[in-house]
Amino acid sequence: MKKASFFSLLILSISLYGAMGSSVTVPLREHNKYTFGHPRNQAVHLMEKRQYYKSIAPMKEEDIRNHLKSKGYEVRGIQLRDIVSELVYEVYVTDSTATKLKLYVDPANGSILRMEPIQ
Numbered sequence: 856m857k858k859a860s861f862f863s864l865l866i867l868s869i870s871l872y873g874a875m876g877s878s879v880t881v882p883l884r885e886h887n888k889y890t891f892g893h894p895r896n897q898a899v900h901l902m903e904k905r906q907y908y909k910s911i912a913p914m915k916e917e918d919i920r921n922h923l924k925s926k927g928y929e930v931r932g933i934q935l936r937d938i939v940s941e942l943v944y945e946v947y948v949t950d951s952t953a954t955k956l957k958l959y960v961d962p963a964n965g966s967i968l969r970m971e972p973i974q
Contacts, residue, residue, distance in 0.1 A: 877941035
């Protein structure tokens with residue numbers, strides 16, 4: 856029973872976030888390390904994770920901010936995320952019609968991979 860629920864949750868999470876289409880992948884070893892890290896060293900672990908993600912992202916946060924600003928978005932928040940071994944920028948923006956959106960942006964070329972409205 857427990858195995859069935861685990862696999863159903865795994866498939867659900869992959870279906871929600873799978874195939875983002877990012878051109879930057881996180882190596883399996885680092886993906887497992889930063890996804891299933893030891894909670895005892897939480898603060899150090901989070902800092903190391905952020906530094907590693909920044910080191911493999913071709914475009915920096917400021918480049919993404921400027922790129923989205925040139926497209927008419929006002930950036931409210933930005934962070935790098937590892938979603939199913941794909942590195943993406945998760946960006947909270949407001950567009951020209953004052954609609955709040957969450958964008959998933961490719962860190963290699965700045966293209967918008969997915970757009971979700973925020974309530």
